[in-house]
Amino acid sequence: MKQSYRIWSLMPILFFSLFLLVSPTLAQKTTSSVVPLGQSIQIDLQYGAVFISNDVLLTDDYWLRAGDSIQQINAEAVTSMEDVRKHVNEKVQATIHYERNKKMYTKEITSDQMLKLLPFLRDATEGIGTLTYYDAETNEFGALGHQIVDHTTGITPKFSEGSIYLSSIEQIRKSIPGKPGYKITSHKNNTSPIGGVNENNVYGIFGKLEANAFQDNSLQEVEVADKEAIMTGEAIMRTSIDGEKVQDFAIEITTVEDHLFQFTVIDESLIEKTGGILQGMSGSPIIQRDKLIGVVTHMYVDKPKNGAALAITEMMKKNP
Incomplete structure (x- = not known):
């Protein structure tokens, strides 16, 4: 149940x-x-998109905020958690493109940072x-x-x-x-x-x-x-x-x-x-x-x- x-x-x-x-x-x-x-x-x-559910500190001074939506990882569109998980085990640096308040941002993240981010994503x-x-x-x-x-x-x-x-x-x-x-x-x-x-x-x-x-x-x-x-x-x-x-x-x-x-x-x-x-x-x-x-x-x-x-x-x- x-x-x-x-x-x-x-x-x-x-x-x-x-x-x-x-x-x-x-x-x-x-x-x-x-x-x-x-x-x-x-x-x-x-959702048809992947949102960040909580503020996440990626580095000492770089935050992703609750409500940000990930639009792309590298050159691939992201519409579901399945799209994100394909990149989790690649063990290489990835480029995420995300939207906040109708503006687009880009951030390079490591595989460890991707794992850190995963529990705070939802589709x-x-x-x-x-x-x-x-x-x-x-x-x-x-x-x-x-x-x-x-x-x-x-x-x-x-x-x-x-x-x-x-x-x-x-x-x-x-x-x-x-x-x-x-x-x-x-x-x-x-x-x-x-x-x-x-x-x-x-x-x-x-x-x-x-x-x-x-x-x-x-x-x-x-x-x-x-x-x-x-x-x-x-x-x-x-x-x-x-x-x-x-x-x-x-x-x-x-x-x-x-x-x-x-x-x-x-x-x-x-x-x-x-x-x-x-x-x-x-x-x-x-x-x-x-x-x-x-x-x-x-x-x-x-x-x-x-x-x-x-x-x-x-x-x-x-x-x-």
């Missing part, structure tokens, strides 16, 4: 405002129906989150409700391809005030992805599910509610905290402001097990009066029962 401990889905920050214009496509989405999900997923993004990233919805007609999905930012480099990764896998919740570390909890998940190494990722933007990740990703007839479409329909009061958060099981938990929407709203977990069974909101729950759909209204995006570190959400119509715009 492959375990995933990297989590960016519910960062320990207050929620942020998105001031964006309403596009014509938004009006079309307000009357559509989608399937609200709630399954835990592992997300794998292949992919992974993490966990929650599936929000999919469109039964097109198989398009949305997840997370916010952008993936690489937790090590702090950059928003460009990627050449991405995949999502269903994951199983193995353990829960409860949230307590001042210390966000998280899920420990796993998925079998030989399992196939259930979908591909083609966008990573401020609204979340988006792509298409495989045709056989969900064959459960109990999955029901619901109407997508416009942001004006979101009201204070009780609602349901749909998420996974036990294996692959998806459950509904009661929340109380406390404030609504344009396309953002805040809520409090009131379901005692969820509070008992998780302490409230966990890292890994971002993307959990929120349903009110049998309509999909929003998506969990953030938590409050000092008050883990409290969370922030984005109106689903805002998320479904996909582009600012």
Whole structure:
């Protein structure tokens, strides 16, 4: 079983405002129906490039910095770790060409320096989150409700391809005030992805599910509610905290402001097990009066029962 401990889905920050214009496509989405999900997923993004994950001191006065990307070694293009490893055992000096802040640099390095650099190179990233919805007609999905930012480099990764896998919740570390909890998940190494990722933007990740990703007839479409329909009061958060099981938990929407709203977990069974909101729950759909209204995006570190959400119509715009 492959375990995933990297989590960016519910960062320990207050929620942020998105001031964006309403596009014509938004009006079309307000009357559509989608399937609200709630399954835990592992997300794998292949960069199509090789990045340095930490600052590395090559010599007494020469640093490579986190976020630098290696473009070439000698005269050969570099797009993956496999390209780099071909040069590791050559035992000769190599010339690396790397990019920093859109400028190119060149550095001669020894084979020993190449070995020193190798543990700090990466061509992919992974993490966990929650599936929000999919469109039964097109198989398009949305997840997370916010952008993936690489937790090590702090950059928003460009990627050449991405995949999502269903994951199983193995353990829960409860949230307590001042210390966000998280899920420990796993998925079998030989399992196939259930979908591909083609966008990573401020609204979340988006792509298409495989045709056989969900064959459960109990999955029901619901109407997508416009942001004006979101009201204070009780609602349901749909998420996974036990294996692959998806459950509904009661929340109380406390404030609504344009396309953002805040809520409090009131379901005692969820509070008992998780302490409230966990890292890994971002993307959990929120349903009110049998309509999909929003998506969990953030938590409050000092008050883990409290969370922030984005109106689903805002998320479904996909582009600012």
